[in-house]
Amino acid sequence: MTSEKKDQHQMQMMMMVVVEKNWQRLRQHARLIPDVEIVGIEEDKKFLIKRLTESDQVPERVVLSVVGMGGLGKTTLVTKVYNSPEVENHFDCHAWITVSQTYKVDKLLQNLMTELCKSTKEPIPNGVGEMDYIEISEMLISYLQKKRYVIVLDDVWEAIVWNDIQLALPNNGCGSRVIITTRMDDFASSFGVENVLRLRHLGNDDAFVLFCSKAFSNKSCPPHLKPYAESLVKKCEGLPLAIVTIGGLMLMKEKSSSEWSMVEASLSWQLGNNKDLGGLKNVLLLSFNDLPYNLKYCFLYCSLFPEDCLITQKRLIRLWVAQGFIQERRGQTLEEVAADYIKDLVCRGMLQCVESPLLYKKKVRMHDVLRELAISIGHEENFCYINDGKEETLNRKARYLSMGNSVVNIGPSNCHLRSLMLFKIEIPSLSLRSILSSFKLLRVLDLQHSSIESLPDELVELFNLRYLSLSNTNVEELLESIGRLQNLQTLDIRKSKINILPKGVEKLQKLRHIFTYRYTVSSVGNLNYIKFAQAPTGICNLMCLQTLDVIAVNNEIVKKIGNLTQLRRLTVAKVERDHGVELCASLQKMESLRLLTVIATREEEIINMEALSSPPTHLESLGLFGRLKRLPLWIVSLQNLTEVFLYSSQLNEEPLSSLQALPNLMILYLTKAYVGTKLCFRRGHFLQLKLLNIERLTQLNQIKFEEESMTCIQLLYLFDCPNLKTIEGIHYLTSLQRLNLKEVSGELLGKIRGDEWVNFQHIPRLFNFNSTKGAYEKLHQIFHTQVPSGAQDYQGWTEEREVQTRVAQTLGGISGNVWRVIQHSWILLTKLKSLLRGNVWRVLRYLWMLLTKLKSLLRGNDSTKGY
Numbered sequence: 001m002t003s004e005k006k007d008q009h010q011m012q013m014m015m016m017v018v019v020e021k022n023w024q025r026l027r028q029h030a031r032l033i034p035d036v037e038i039v040g041i042e043e044d045k046k047f048l049i050k051r052l053t054e055s056d057q058v059p060e061r062v063v064l065s066v067v068g069m070g071g072l073g074k075t076t077l078v079t080k081v082y083n084s085p086e087v088e089n090h091f092d093c094h095a096w097i098t099v100s101q102t103y104k105v106d107k108l109l110q111n112l113m114t115e116l117c118k119s120t121k122e123p124i125p126n127g128v129g130e131m132d133y134i135e136i137s138e139m140l141i142s143y144l145q146k147k148r149y150v151i152v153l154d155d156v157w158e159a160i161v162w163n164d165i166q167l168a169l170p171n172n173g174c175g176s177r178v179i180i181t182t183r184m185d186d187f188a189s190s191f192g193v194e195n196v197l198r199l200r201h202l203g204n205d206d207a208f209v210l211f212c213s214k215a216f217s218n219k220s221c222p223p224h225l226k227p228y229a230e231s232l233v234k235k236c237e238g239l240p241l242a243i244v245t246i247g248g249l250m251l252m253k254e255k256s257s258s259e260w261s262m263v264e265a266s267l268s269w270q271l272g273n274n275k276d277l278g279g280l281k282n283v284l285l286l287s288f289n290d291l292p293y294n295l296k297y298c299f300l301y302c303s304l305f306p307e308d309c310l311i312t313q314k315r316l317i318r319l320w321v322a323q324g325f326i327q328e329r330r331g332q333t334l335e336e337v338a339a340d341y342i343k344d345l346v347c348r349g350m351l352q353c354v355e356s357p358l359l360y361k362k363k364v365r366m367h368d369v370l371r372e373l374a375i376s377i378g379h380e381e382n383f384c385y386i387n388d389g390k391e392e393t394l395n396r397k398a399r400y401l402s403m404g405n406s407v408v409n410i411g412p413s414n415c416h417l418r419s420l421m422l423f424k425i426e427i428p429s430l431s432l433r434s435i436l437s438s439f440k441l442l443r444v445l446d447l448q449h450s451s452i453e454s455l456p457d458e459l460v461e462l463f464n465l466r467y468l469s470l471s472n473t474n475v476e477e478l479l480e481s482i483g484r485l486q487n488l489q490t491l492d493i494r495k496s497k498i499n500i501l502p503k504g505v506e507k508l509q510k511l512r513h514i515f516t517y518r519y520t521v522s523s524v525g526n527l528n529y530i531k532f533a534q535a536p537t538g539i540c541n542l543m544c545l546q547t548l549d550v551i552a553v554n555n556e557i558v559k560k561i562g563n564l565t566q567l568r569r570l571t572v573a574k575v576e577r578d579h580g581v582e583l584c585a586s587l588q589k590m591e592s593l594r595l596l597t598v599i600a601t602r603e604e605e606i607i608n609m610e611a612l613s614s615p616p617t618h619l620e621s622l623g624l625f626g627r628l629k630r631l632p633l634w635i636v637s638l639q640n641l642t643e644v645f646l647y648s649s650q651l652n653e654e655p656l657s658s659l660q661a662l663p664n665l666m667i668l669y670l671t672k673a674y675v676g677t678k679l680c681f682r683r684g685h686f687l688q689l690k691l692l693n694i695e696r697l698t699q700l701n702q703i704k705f706e707e708e709s710m711t712c713i714q715l716l717y718l719f720d721c722p723n724l725k726t727i728e729g730i731h732y733l734t735s736l737q738r739l740n741l742k743e744v745s746g747e748l749l750g751k752i753r754g755d756e757w758v759n760f761q762h763i764p765r766l767f768n769f770n771s772t773k774g775a776y777e778k779l780h781q782i783f784h785t786q787v788p789s790g791a792q793d794y795q796g797w798t799e800e801r802e803v804q805t806r807v808a809q810t811l812g813g814i815s816g817n818v819w820r821v822i823q824h825s826w827i828l829l830t831k832l833k834s835l836l837r838g839n840v841w842r843v844l845r846y847l848w849m850l851l852t853k854l855k856s857l858l859r860g861n862d863s864t865k866g867y
Contacts, residue, residue: 039213040206040240041077044197048081048179051195053090055148055175063162063178065188068199070369071241071280074181075154077199082152082179085737085764089778091177092147093119098154098308100368105164109136112151112168116143121769121776137168148174154308155368156182201238208233210240214247214349228260235267235283241349241369242283248349249287263290284373287348297325298341299350300383302366303374304402304421310354313342313362318490318513322444322466323400323419335512335546335568419444425451433458440464448472448492460484470496471515483507494518498533506538513547514539517571530599532573540564550599553579562586571597575626580608588614595619600626603648603672624649636661642688646673654678660685672696677723681709688712695719705729714738724748731759740776742769752779 051064066074081087082096095115097108110128113136117124125139151169156162162180169178182188188196202210211233213219221229232250236242246267253259263286270282291299298320305311317338320326326334326341342364345351350370354363366374378384378400385398400419417439433456436442442462448471455470460481468485469492476497482488483504488511495518505511516533532550539551540560545567551557552574559582561572567590575583575598587596593616600607607626615634622638623645630653635641641662646655651674659665660681666688677699683706690712694703701723713733718724719742727748730736739760741749749768752760760766760779767776 039210040202041073041080044077044199045081045084047197048078049084049086052081052087052150052177052179055090055177059173059175061169061171061176061178062195063180064195064197065180065182066197066199067182067185067188069183069239069280070372071239071367072199072201073240074199076240078152078154078179078181082150087150088765090148091150092174093144094150094152095119096152096154099156099161100307103161105161106131106133106136108161108165109133109140109168112165113140113143116140116149140168141170144170144176145172146174147172148176150177150179152179152181154181156180156187157184159184159187162187202240202243203238204233207236207238207243210243211236211247214244215250217251222255224257225255225260228257228264231264232267235271237280239280239283241367242280245287245349245370246283248347249290251347252290252344280369281373284370287350288373288377291348291350294325294327295341295344297323297383298338299345300374300378300381301325301400301419302351302364303371303378304384304386304400304419305366306402306404306423307368307371308365310363310365313339313364316342316364319419319444319446319467321512322489324443333546333568416441418442419446421446422448422450424449432456436462443467445469455479457481463487466490468492470498472496478502478505480504486510489513491515493533501533501535501539503536503538506536506541509542510544511542512544514545515547515549517550530573550597553583555579555582558582558586560586562589565589565591567593569593569595571595571599571623573599574601575599575605575607576601577606577608581611584609584611584613587612587616590616591618592616593619595621597621597623597645598625599623600648603627621645623647631655631658633658635659639663641665643667645669645671647671649673650675652676654680656681656685664688667691669693670695670697675699678702678704680704680706682706683708686710686713691715691717693717693719694721697721698723700724702726702728705732707732711735716740718742718744721745726751731762734762736763738765738767739763740767740769744768 048064048066051062066078068074082094088094093116095112097112097115099108110131113128114124128136128139131139149169153161153165169176180188185198188198208221208230209219211229212221215221215229229250232246233243236246250260250263253263267283267286270286288296288299301320301323302311302316317335320338320341321334326338328334329337332340342351346353346364351364351366354365375384375386378386379398382397382399384400384402387401387403397416399416401417402419402421402423403425404423418441420435420439420442421444432447432452436445436456436458439462441464443464444467445459445462445465446467446469448469450473452470453474453476455475455478457479459465459468460479462485464487465485466487466489468488468490471492471494473496475493476499478493478498478501480502481504482502483506485508488508490513491505491508491511492513492515494515498516501514501516505514514535516535518531530550532552535551537554537556537560539545539548540557540563543563543566545564547569548561548564548567548571549569550571550573551561553561553572554574555578558572558575558579561570561583562585564570570590570593572583583598587593596616596619598607598609603626605626606629607624609624609628609632612632612634615638617638618640619638620640621643622635622641623643625645625647626649628646628649628651631646631649631651635644636658639662642664644659644662644665644667646669648671649655650672654676655670655674656679659668665686668686668689668691670693672695674697679694679697679700679702681704686709689710692710692713692715694700694717696719698721700721703718703724703726705727706729710733712735714735714737716733716736716738717740718727719740721744724744725747730739752766766779768779769776
């Protein structure tokens with residue numbers, strides 16, 4: 001070995017030791033770090049909520065603008081406001097649209113229509129994605145005409161955006177609101193000074209608190225580090241993004257004065273020598289430079305996704321592995337190491353975790369300022385190129401390419417391209433053939449959501465291809481010669497039209513992940529709604545497989561599938577009763593299995609899982625779709641289970657007595673799973689449960705929640721339980737954020753709207769599905785006034801509500817501005833209630849008499865003359 005190579009080898013070994021130490025420190029901290037507290041925004045949050053919800057005083061459509069430089073927290077603030085119960089309950093529908101620097105107005109309006117429908121759980125109209133500007137504008141005007149709506153337009157760069165969109169947003173006198181976030185002060189001011197919120201930089205105290213929440217697991221700065229911490233915070237100039245990022249960097253550092261002094265000196269040097277970048281970009285650049293070299297690649301690769309794109313973590317992991325960014329580590333798969341990389345980037349503030357409505361689908365996003373930095377570095381280093389439709393040609397030296405609005409001219413000069421990702425664009429088959437014929441080094445080909453219908457023969461010439469996604473395309477078949485792609489690791493054909501996996505798939509010995517399923521909306525409600533591609537038996541010989549989702553089994557496959565001992569995720573379908581013993585024998589060999597879903601051939605088919613005497617001990621997710629004689633006894637031994645899905649089990653025995661033994665259960669779906677009449681969640685159990693879905697339990701008439709049960713519950717869905725009449729103890733569920741009801745008994749709804757409202761009023765988001773309208777309605781109404789905290793006279797409060805109801809009925813025929821004046825009067829009276837105390841009943845009665853007279857007066861009734 002030459003001296004130069006020896007030095008390089010020693011340097012690489014030293015880097016690996018440093019990286020490994022950082023990983024060990026990350027593992028220690030990752031469990032301890034709470035969600036970062038948002039500091040210094042409470043006043044701004046209150047201001048925006050007030051302006052949004054003063055519809056009675058200002059019924060006209062109002063446009064509010066939040067302005068500030070990148071990294072100041074505009075999106076974070078508006079997100080907190082937008083997701084607040086006060087705002088969500090105030091409006092009939094809502095939508096959040098990210099605009100960015102490159103946009104197409106028709107696409108924006110199409111997305112707006114889609115998001116509005118999603119907010120009310122209404123079906124999305126057919127053909128929305130094909131409508132032109134005039135058609136979609138007319139549809140929006142019609143849809144919003146009688147609704148109170150709130151719409152967020154995030155990251156607007158030009159005034160022309162508002163000019164393009166505003167015509168589709170009617171000023172309907174319902175108190176609708178639009179929020180615009182922008183860096184452009186002149187544009188923000190055009191809506192009136194009183195409607196502009198200019199974000200301020202954080203003060204020293206708030207900035208220091210935010211820094212400590214990121215840099216120290218206990219949020220407390222040791223005295224010997226305080227001078228360095230204060231200096232670092234000062235250099236961040238009160239910018240939250242800079243503070244969070246530098247805090248994440250310091251989390252990874254030794255808590256020694258020498259280590260922190262080096263970072264502080266490095267940042268001072270960078271600020272002094274790169275003045276053109278400004279404080280924020282310098283801080284972010286320092287954090288980037290501190291990344292291990294393999295994490296730098298992973299971070300830059302994230303910039304290939306569109307701005308504000310929510311990236312599924314598992315997808316990102318598979319892409320990183322395919323590109324070769326992940327270093328091997330003893331005792332872990334490459335995917336597990338990649339998951340640690342994501343944790344590291346999140347802890348450092350380089351990526352942001354995003355809460356998913358489904359909870360179990362983890363996603364991340366890249367802040368737009370960090371993405372700008374990544375794109376800049378990527379272009380400079382010829383690492384990546386992002387085509388946003390502005391340029392017709394690309395950087396010929398770029399190794400990683402993503403295309404959004406249109407296909408650029410790609411030719412033979414791009415022969416060193418390693419990754420090609422398309423995002424919802426039209427691409428003719430001829431163009432795809434031309435592209436693929438040039439890229440022999442391509443490792444990733446991600447065509448999901450593109451318009452392709454067939455695959456050219458040139459595809460199988462990509463001998464280096466490791467990742468192929470045809471998800472959400474109209475492709476109907478794979479090439480029989482796909483077996484030539486000997487390096488393929490991921491094959492994703494979810495939601496495509498492919499019904500059969502060709503026999504050539506059996507030759508893909510390096511395949512790690514196969515996804516084949518799709519859903520058929522017309523069949524929802526039975527097991528046939530899950531469709532999948534038929535696979536050849538030889539797929540059971542692909543020993544590297546970690547994901548097999550979905551495979552239809554037969555007598556031969558249930559025996560051979562046990563060969564796949566590396567499986568982490570398995571979904572088997574078309575399971576019959578007679579398959580049970582052989583299937584269980586195969587499952588016992590899969591010691592690494594984390595997710596298992598078993599789907600019967602039809603709803604009435606019994607799935608026999610009793611023979612599974614030694615289930616995979618690391619199992620985290622279990623789905624059983626089909627009839628069960630009883631809940632398998634081995635379930636209680638799975639202490640790592642976080643998700644359980646029971647579909648069409650039709651159990652006679654109440655399942656909760658077994659499921660309550662699972663200490664880490666976070667998600668529970670009971671769909672047509674139980675034929676009994678009562679469910680009881682007992683004290684001290686289901687303490688980690690966050691989501692509970694009870695659906696199609698047609699005999700169920702009572703649910704009881706005991707005190708100190710389900711202490712972490714956030715989402716509760718009760719669907720298609722027509723005999724459900726009583727929900728007892730729901731007031732104990734103080735953490736509950738949302739309750740969705742659908743097809744429950746009228747008796748239950750009457751109780752909620754009546755005497756039992758006091759037990760439900762603590763739930764911020766309470767919805768009932770109106771089958772006539774085909775949408776969810778909010779159950780929080782103006783006359784559902786909450787019991788004042790500390791109220792001692794509950795009887796007096798219910799008498800108030802009775803009068804409120806009578807007032808509402810009396811005023812049924814009054815509309816327009818008069819009705820809004822009356823509503824405003826009612827709000828003022830409610831504010832006076834705490835001052836009136838004992839006189840409130842008499843005042844309410846007097847108001848009712850006044851309003852009764854007013855109604856008669858407005859109708860021209862002669863009986864008002866004496867008044």
